Amino acid sequence: MSYQPGEDIAQRFAEIHPPLEPQAALLEAHRCLYCFDAPCSDACPTHIDVPRFIKKIATGNLRGSALGILDANILGASCSRVCPVDVLCEGACVLHLYNKQPIEIGRLQRHAMDYFYSNGAKLAYLPRPEKAKRIACVGAGPASLACAAELRKRGYAVTIFESRPLPGGLNTYGVAEYKLRPSDSLREVELVKSLGVEFRFGKSVGSDVTVEELERTYAAVFLAVGLGPAEPLGLPGEEMSHVVDALRFIADYKTAQTISVGRKVAVIGGGNTAIDAANAALRLGADEVYMVYRRSEREMPAFQFEYENAKLEGVRFRFQTQPIAIQPNGLECVRMELGAPDQSGRRKPEPVPRSNFLIECDMVILAVGQSRFLDFLSACLAVELRDGNVVVDPETGRTSNPRYYAGGDCVNGGREVVDAVAEGKRAGIAMAKWLDA
Amino acid sequence: MADLTTVFAGGIRCPNPFWLASGPPANCGEQVMRAFDAGWGGAVWKTLGDPIVNVSSRYSSVDWNRQRMMGLNNIELITDRPLHVNLREISEVKKRYPAHAVIASLMVESKPEAWRQIVRQAEDAGADGLELNFGCPHGMSERGMGSAVGQVPEYTELITSWVKEVARTPVLVKLTPNISDIRMVARAAKHGGADGLSAINTINSITGIDLDTLIPRPDVGGQSSHGGYCGPAVKPIALHLVQQIAADEASRLPISGIGGISGWQEAAEFILMGAGTVQVCTAAMHYGFRIVEDMLDGLSNWMDSKGYRTLDDFRGLSLPRIVEWKNLDLNYKIIARIHPERCIGCDLCYTACWDGAHQCIHLDRLTGANGNGHRTPAEVERASSSRIANTPIAKLDGAGRDAGPYPTPLARIPRVDEDECVGCNLCALVCPVDGCITMEQVDTGRPPETWSQRVAALGKGGQC
Numbered sequence: 001m002s003y004q005p006g007e008d009i010a011q012r013f014a015e016i017h018p019p020l021e022p023q024a025a026l027l028e029a030h031r032c033l034y035c036f037d038a039p040c041s042d043a044c045p046t047h048i049d050v051p052r053f054i055k056k057i058a059t060g061n062l063r064g065s066a067l068g069i070l071d072a073n074i075l076g077a078s079c080s081r082v083c084p085v086d087v088l089c090e091g092a093c094v095l096h097l098y099n100k101q102p103i104e105i106g107r108l109q110r111h112a113m114d115y116f117y118s119n120g121a122k123l124a125y126l127p128r129p130e131k132a133k134r135i136a137c138v139g140a141g142p143a144s145l146a147c148a149a150e151l152r153k154r155g156y157a158v159t160i161f162e163s164r165p166l167p168g169g170l171n172t173y174g175v176a177e178y179k180l181r182p183s184d185s186l187r188e189v190e191l192v193k194s195l196g197v198e199f200r201f202g203k204s205v206g207s208d209v210t211v212e213e214l215e216r217t218y219a220a221v222f223l224a225v226g227l228g229p230a231e232p233l234g235l236p237g238e239e240m241s242h243v244v245d246a247l248r249f250i251a252d253y254k255t256a257q258t259i260s261v262g263r264k265v266a267v268i269g270g271g272n273t274a275i276d277a278a279n280a281a282l283r284l285g286a287d288e289v290y291m292v293y294r295r296s297e298r299e300m301p302a303f304q305f306e307y308e309n310a311k312l313e314g315v316r317f318r319f320q321t322q323p324i325a326i327q328p329n330g331l332e333c334v335r336m337e338l339g340a341p342d343q344s345g346r347r348k349p350e351p352v353p354r355s356n357f358l359i360e361c362d363m364v365i366l367a368v369g370q371s372r373f374l375d376f377l378s379a380c381l382a383v384e385l386r387d388g389n390v391v392v393d394p395e396t397g398r399t400s401n402p403r404y405y406a407g408g409d410c411v412n413g414g415r416e417v418v419d420a421v422a423e424g425k426r427a428g429i430a431m432a433k434w435l436d437a
Numbered sequence: 438m439a440d441l442t443t444v445f446a447g448g449i450r451c452p453n454p455f456w457l458a459s460g461p462p463a464n465c466g467e468q469v470m471r472a473f474d475a476g477w478g479g480a481v482w483k484t485l486g487d488p489i490v491n492v493s494s495r496y497s498s499v500d501w502n503r504q505r506m507m508g509l510n511n512i513e514l515i516t517d518r519p520l521h522v523n524l525r526e527i528s529e530v531k532k533r534y535p536a537h538a539v540i541a542s543l544m545v546e547s548k549p550e551a552w553r554q555i556v557r558q559a560e561d562a563g564a565d566g567l568e569l570n571f572g573c574p575h576g577m578s579e580r581g582m583g584s585a586v587g588q589v590p591e592y593t594e595l596i597t598s599w600v601k602e603v604a605r606t607p608v609l610v611k612l613t614p615n616i617s618d619i620r621m622v623a624r625a626a627k628h629g630g631a632d633g634l635s636a637i638n639t640i641n642s643i644t645g646i647d648l649d650t651l652i653p654r655p656d657v658g659g660q661s662s663h664g665g666y667c668g669p670a671v672k673p674i675a676l677h678l679v680q681q682i683a684a685d686e687a688s689r690l691p692i693s694g695i696g697g698i699s700g701w702q703e704a705a706e707f708i709l710m711g712a713g714t715v716q717v718c719t720a721a722m723h724y725g726f727r728i729v730e731d732m733l734d735g736l737s738n739w740m741d742s743k744g745y746r747t748l749d750d751f752r753g754l755s756l757p758r759i760v761e762w763k764n765l766d767l768n769y770k771i772i773a774r775i776h777p778e779r780c781i782g783c784d785l786c787y788t789a790c791w792d793g794a795h796q797c798i799h800l801d802r803l804t805g806a807n808g809n810g811h812r813t814p815a816e817v818e819r820a821s822s823s824r825i826a827n828t829p830i831a832k833l834d835g836a837g838r839d840a841g842p843y844p845t846p847l848a849r850i851p852r853v854d855e856d857e858c859v860g861c862n863l864c865a866l867v868c869p870v871d872g873c874i875t876m877e878q879v880d881t882g883r884p885p886e887t888w889s890q891r892v893a894a895l896g897k898g899g900q901c
Contacts, residue, residue, distance in 0.1 A: 030502045033869050036788035037817040039849065045826045058502075087829055097781035097844050098870055394825070416828040426825055 009253070012283045013177035016309070017081065017107055025111040029058035032103045035094055040105055043092035045422035046073035050089055054108055066116035067124050069109055070191075073425075074149040075142050077117060077188050078171050079418045080109035081180045084272075086305045088418070121191055128155035130196075133219035133435050136161060138205045141169020142417045143224035143408030143424035145192045150428025152195040156435065159218070160197060163204040166255065169226060169408075171417060173251040176276040178283075182254055206376050215403065220431050223377070223390065223399070223406040224424065227370035227414055233268070237326030238366075246277040246367035253280060262363025265289045266331045267315075268323055269367030270300035275307065277365045278315045289315050290359055294322040294336050299346040318359065322351060330360040370414060377410070389413050396434075397427030405431055439740035440747045441733065443478065445713045446607040446633030446691040449566045451538035453478035454748060455704065455732055458695055458716035459542035459568060459611075462726070464516065466526030470533065475726035476733055479538030481635075481716060482527060484515035484570045485555060486544045486582075491517050497644040497654035499670060508670035509719045510644040512655060512662050514576045515544055520555075524562040531563035539563070540609070544570040544582050547592065549599045556603050566606045568693075569597065569631075571622075572613040572638025574665050584638070587613040590625035597629025607632035609693060612682070615641050619678050623688030633691040634682060635716065637675045639665025668719040672697025676710055680759050683711030699728075701735030708748060709755035767891065768883040771860035771876045773798075773853045777842075779873040782849030786864035786874060788814050797857035798864060802847045855879075 020028065032054040040050040048069055056065035069076035085091070085106040093102030135151055137144035140162035148158040166172050171185035193199065203209050214221060230245040232238060242262065246269070253259045261284040267274050270293035281289045291310070293300055296319050300307065311317070320336040335355035338347035372388040384391045384400035390411045392398060397405045407423030409415070441453040456479035457463045457472055464483045472480055491513055499508035516523060531539055541559035545551040559567060571587030578585040586592045593610065600608055610626035612619055614637040623634055643663050646653045653661035675696020682688045694712030698704055699720035707715050720728050745751045775786070775798075790798035791814050800812055812820070841847030853864075865874040 027503050033783045033785065035782075036784040036814065039782065043826060045828060047826070084828060094781040094783045094845075098779075412827070419828050422825050422827075 009177065009259075010181075012285075013280075016176075016178040017110075019114055020104070020107050020111050022111075025057060025108060028104050028108055029054050031095075032058070033094065039092035039094060040089035040103075043088045044072075045088070045416075045418045046079070046425060048072040048076070048089075048109070050105055053112060054103065054105070057108055057112055062112055062115040063119070065112040069112055070116070070123065073418070073421055074146055074192060075171070075188055075417065075421050076109060077113035078142070078175075078180050078185055079421065080106050080113050081184070082171070082175050082416075083418050084303050084305070084416060087303060117187055121187075121194070123191070123195070125153065128153070130157040131155045131435075133157075134159065134217060135220050135222065135431060135435075136214055136218040137222040137224060139169060139224040139226055139408070140164075140167035140189070140199060140201075141224055141226055141408060141420060142171055143420040143427075144169075144222060145189065146421040146424030147222045147224070147405075147407065147428035147431070148197045148424075149192050149195055150425055151432055152192075152197055154428075154432040154436075156432060158197045160199050161203045161205050161209060162199065162201050163208075165201055167199055167201070169224075169420075170247075173255060174247050174273075175417070176250070176280065177254055178279075206380055211380050219403070219435055221404050222424070222427055222431065223381070223383070223404055223410060224408040224420070225373050225376070226409045228373055229371055230366045231369050231371050233323070233366065233368060235323055235326055237328075240326060240328065242328075242362055243326055243364045243366065246273050246365050247370070249277055249365055250280060253284060259284060261286050262361060263287050264361040265363045265365060266323075266359050266361040267291045267365040267367055268331075269293065269369075270295065270302060271367060271369075272302045272306050274365075274367035275302050275310045275315070277367050279310055279313045281363070281365065282314055286363075288361075290318050290361070291315055292318045292321050292323055292331065292333065292359065294320065294349045295346060296320055296338060299338075320349060321359075322349065324356070326364055327358065329362070330358045331364055332356060332358050370409075373410070387413070392427075395426075396430035397423055398430065398434075439737040439745060441478075441737065443714055443748060445538075445693070446566065446609060449479070449538050449540070449607055450536070451478035451714070452536055453733055454708070454712075454714040455479075455729055456481055456538065456540070456693065456714055456716045457721060458718040459484055459540075459570065460511075460718040460722070461513070462718060462721040465518065465523075466530045469526075469530050469539070472721070472726045472729075473530075473534045473537045476729040477537075477726065479540065479565075479714065481540040481542050481568050482516075482523065482564075484542040484544045484573070485520060485523055485559060486515045487546070488519060489514045489517055489577075492657045494655040494657060497664070498668070499644050501670075506668055506719065506723050508642075508644065508666055509668040509722070510642045510655070510664040510666050511639070512575050512657075512664040515542075515570070515573070520558070524558055527559070527562040527564055531565075538565045540566045540568050542568045542570050542611070543600075544573070544577060547581060547586065547596060552596060552599045553603045556600050560605055564606060566609060566632075567600065567604060568609040568611050568635055569600060570611050570638075571596070571626075572611045572635075574613060574615050574639060574641045575663060584613040584615055587611075587622055587638070588616050590621045593622050594625040594629040597626050597631050601630035609633040609635045611635040611638055611695075612678075613638045614674060614678055614696075619681055620685045620688050623682040623685065623690070627688050627690055631690060633693060633713070634688070635693040635695055636682060637671075637678050637696045639667045640671055640674065642666030667696065669697045669699050672703055672706075676706060679707060679710050679712060680756065683753065683756055684759065699723075701732045701739065704732060704736055705739060705751075706755075708752050711753040711756050713748075713752070763888040763892075766885040766887060768881050768886050769878070770881045771878050772855050772858040773860070773862075773864050774875050774877050775851055775853055775864075776873055776875065777850045778844070779870055780843065780845050780850045781870055781873075782845040783869060784849060784851060785867045785869065787851040789863050789867045794861050794863045795857065795859050797854040797859075798851045799854060800848065800851055802841075802850055802852055 034051045038051045053065040053068045089105040090102045134157045137160045140160045167189045168185040172182045265281040265286045267278045278289045321333045325332040335352040336349035339350045342348040390406040405427040408420035443454045459481040463480045469480045495513040497510045498506040501507040541564035573583030577583035610631040691713045693714045694707030695716040704715045787798045868874045
């Protein structure tokens with residue numbers, strides 16, 4: 001089944017957390033206790049001063065509220081929509097401790113951000129005159145955007161290199177449509193651009209731009225290349241045309257011209273991306289979507305609220321199920337039993353003999369972890385890697401090669417947008433300090 | 438079941454002490470009858486006098502934390518309906534509701550004949566009592582009436598005496614709070630022969646300014662005027678003024694308590710302070726006459742729980758508990774106790790004590806009470822943003838939290854330095870959790886001693 005995107009996408013992906021009405025936002029803001037040294041701010045990787053921005057919503061100072069958010073997190077708008085607030089700020093809200101609903105921090109933050117973007121999106125400061133030293137950021141995702149903003153605030157010229165045609169990284173290409181739309185991601189990129197950041201699209205560092213060119217022009221480089229396509233599972237039949245990579249599938253429905261989805265879809269994996277892909281397949285018109293995960297519900301890495309939401313969307317879960325081959329008409333699997341804990345502390349799944357069965361499907365989506373750009377990172381740039389991730393100094397984000405700093409998924413192995421922002425911010429501040437010295 | 442029937446100021450009978458105060462809810466007979474149907478025990482009719490003209494708009498309010506009408510302000514004058522219509526309706530109401538109290542509020546020019554005439558007219562219509570409006574602070578006061586009378590004890594006494602010359606029903610004098618010592622006017626009313634006092638009338642106010650137009654509220658064609666403030670916000674002021682006159686021997690009269698009464702709890706407070714009836718206006722304007730149902734029900738249930746059968750059983754019981762500061766016991770001491778199992782870790786008590794009180798609440802449970810381990814608010818704030826956090830993936834990272842024996846992490850549960858605590862109450866006042874911080878008495882080992890006693894003892898010793 002394939003069709004043209006357009007209005008239909010907006011209807012199929014109605015926002016999962018719609019904006020608060022202005023009066024509802026005021027009521028919610030007034031519920032905030034205004035904790036001192038608040039746990040919500042502590043839980044935020046970018047340490048947004050949550051009670052402060054909520055207090056400002058309560059007093060009607062929406063511009064002040066928005067600027068406070070942006071000062072800590074230049075991607076405050078996308079974070080307000082995509083953050084797993086249940087395990088971050090809202091999870092830390094003290095109101096949980098006496099059976100009260102936590103403050104809806106994410107939606108309040110969105111309220112302030114929506115005001116900001118619909119009222120001219122003007123920051124309070126002008127970029128300082130550029131200093132002589134220039135800095136390159138590789139990859140135009142959240143980490144680079146945050147890093148570039150910090151550097152521009154401190155007067156450094158920044159160029160962002162991006163191999164894809166659009167900026168924003170996973171905010172543009174990879175976040176579920178009912179959380180964040182590409183237009184909202186691009187609007188946020190415009191804000192960073194307004195600080196005087198230069199973007200070069202369709203430029204892959206290592207091929208279109210050589211490392212020598214990079215090092216000749218730029219005093220320091222921030223690496224935020226993210227992760228690569230899905231790791232091959234090594235299953236027979238994986239090369240067939242009805243097998244797609246989850247992030248590719250999501251990027252296609254969000255930004256490409258045509259959209260294809262099967263009638264019956266099997267998604268292999270148990271993480272948040274697997275859930276995003278499964279929900280998307282259903283919303284795009286699939287009749288049945290199965291999530292196939294080799295361990296149990298308990299070990300599944302997806303957030304609990306994502307799992308609950310997927311069940312509500314209608315995704316069917318096949319736990320303790322290991323795919324062993326992809327057939328033209330389905331996914332051949334074997335049942336698994338959980339044995340003793342393995343290195344990760346989770347119980348190791350073992351196949352049950354003679355338990356093979358077929359999940360009928362005409363599309364298979366792989367969401368079992370992404371590959372790394374190992375060669376580029378270690379061979380070309382000589383930065384140290386551990387378990388496929390770039391090793392950085394936790395205080396500064398600096399790699400083993402002193403001219404290079406890094407952040408985002410290529411450092412943390414693939415976490416949240418807000419983690420990428422925090423790491424970009426950290427590196428930007430540290431780079432400016434190093435270059436100033 | 439508690440008995441709420443009331444006999445007030447020597448003869449005004451009503452099924453309960455809840456009266457509508459003179460104001461918009463008691464503007465006409467149809468309203469008053471609906472109010473009686475809803476359960477109100479009496480009504481003080483919107484002030485009668487020579488007809489006036491009102492402006493629009495007339496009301497403005499103060500909201501607080503999204504709660505509407507914490508305080509209400511009005512620039513409305515006395516009744517704008519013809520006197521004969523009001524009088525006819527008073528007669529009709531009294532015929533249909535003989536058991537309910539109808540009080541006529543009166544305000545006319547300061548001439549003996551004008552007052553004598555309106556007193557006769559109101560009583561002939563069937564009013565059970567009269568309330569002399571010496572309190573309205575806006576509009577009428579510019580014409581020498583309302584608070585212009587109530588602010589001058591001599592005028593208050595004089596006009597009250599004119600009324601008493603002809604009145605056959607009890608006469609209440611309604612007092613203005615816009616005065617330095619309300620007892621002076623209360624005494625004057627008593628000298629003039631008043632049978633009771635109504636307190637308080639509204640407080641002079643300007644509620645606010647529209648920050649777009651810069652016009653203060655309420656806006657009357659781009660201008661405003663000061664008005665009279667009432668509603669929940671004024672209750673503490675009203676309760677104090679009622680206490681002032683209730684405790685004053687020279688002004689002791691039955692009191693109809695007014696000011697911010699919006700439920701049975703406030704009503705109980707005014708009666709505990711000595712009030713015989715209570716009057717309500719803003720709450721009825723906000724929610725309608727139906728609110729009286731819980732006032733009656735709540736007061737009755739509270740009386741049952743306390744074992745009070747009639748209102749007289751508890752009237753004035755709290756009055757002796759108000760004394761002058763110099764008679765308070767200097768050796769009574771309480772300190773704050775934080776109950777860690779209830780603490781939710783908002784740390785509002787901590788910052789309140791540091792910035793607003795006596796710097797004796799600390800966040801040092803993890804480092805121990807001894808030594809200089811505690812952090813100041815400034816240090817806490819610096820530390821909170823100086824580290825990078827990561828989104829926890831509980832199932833992969835393992836749930837890591839600085840565990841303790843309580844639901845809230847130990848590091849966020851404040852500790853009271855009991856030697857330093859002065860027992861000011863501030864922490865318990867800001868704490869959002871009921872029963873989390875209690876103020877508990879400690880034995881100082883010293884006998885009770887007041888400031889008066891201490892000064893007297895020093896005097897005897899020849900020292901100061």
